[in-house]
Amino acid sequence: MNFHILTLFPDMVMDGLNTSIIGRAAGKGLLSIEAVNIRDYAFNKHQSVDDYPYGGGAGMLMQAEPVYLAYEAVAGKLEKAPRVVYLSPQGQTFNQQMAEELAQEEELVLLCGHYEGIDERVLEEIVTDYVSIGDYVLTGGELPAMVMVDAISRLVPGVLHNDVSAEFESFQDNLLEYPQYSRPEEWRGKKVPEVLLSGHHANIEKWRREQSVLRTKERRPDLLEKCELTDAEKKLIEDYESEK
Ligand code: SAM
Numbered sequence: 001m002n003f004h005i006l007t008l009f010p011d012m013v014m015d016g017l018n019t020s021i022i023g024r025a026a027g028k029g030l031l032s033i034e035a036v037n038i039r040d041y042a043f044n045k046h047q048s049v050d051d052y053p054y055g056g057g058a059g060m061l062m063q064a065e066p067v068y069l070a071y072e073a074v075a076g077k078l079e080k081a082p083r084v085v086y087l088s089p090q091g092q093t094f095n096q097q098m099a100e101e102l103a104q105e106e107e108l109v110l111l112c113g114h115y116e117g118i119d120e121r122v123l124e125e126i127v128t129d130y131v132s133i134g135d136y137v138l139t140g141g142e143l144p145a146m147v148m149v150d151a152i153s154r155l156v157p158g159v160l161h162n163d164v165s166a167e168f169e170s171f172q173d174n175l176l177e178y179p180q181y182s183r184p185e186e187w188r189g190k191k192v193p194e195v196l197l198s199g200h201h202a203n204i205e206k207w208r209r210e211q212s213v214l215r216t217k218e219r220r221p222d223l224l225e226k227c228e229l230t231d232a233e234k235k236l237i238e239d240y241e242s243e244k
Helices: 010-017 020-027 064-075 096-102 120-126 142-153 201-219 231-243
Strands: 002-007 032-037 083-093 107-112 129-132
Touching: 002 010, 002 064, 002 142, 010 020, 010 032, 010 142, 020 032, 020 142, 032 064, 064 107, 064 120, 083 096, 083 142, 096 142, 107 142, 129 142, 201 231
Parallel strands: 002 032, 002 107, 083 107, 083 129
Antiparallel strands: none
């Protein structure tokens, strides 16, 4: 999978993504990440890319033409028009389902705004998806783009050492992941749940599923509403509620 990030701060993006698992995956050629500096496409000698908004108001706006030229530089090299995500607090909130869907793309362009955002006309022209990483306003789209690249990349086959670890995780089936433990068996008086030491695979799976259900009920009841539960799991929740 190939990510193309249109940004005014390419170093910020590349420094952040060139480390650890994502950096290693890029090194192995499982994915590629290029940051395209929008400033390289400024059309004036001062290389400025922003101007005052018509109608007044606070702050500056990124101009349409440099953004468009940066997009063209990427799209012109591709066989078909790519999906272009504009990172924006006005977009749909990013989630695991969206990450899974976007991981199917071969090419993905991520457009990072700055200042007060970007001239609407170029957004109308090139953007296919508007995505937010949450209901708060950041200074730029670089951190959101990095969040998206990270979440999507780990779903690309081969990026994680063990593909199974991307399968049984929080948000799969609208459930949060069960609690996990590593050595030692006892830490400061706290023991690892007995069932996990039993070696009994079916019992371990049952325990994990129950823990996932209860944890989701406790921390993210909104997710549980979208989850298909068995009668036994519904009863488990009822018992848990009445014990509280
Ligand atoms: N004036 C814009 C508004 O009210 O919608 C906010 C602009 S924000 C200060 C500058 C840039 O940061 C945006 O163009 C966008 O790329 C990025 N940004 C800020 N918050 C974001 C969020 N929650 N999710 C995704 N991108 C965000």
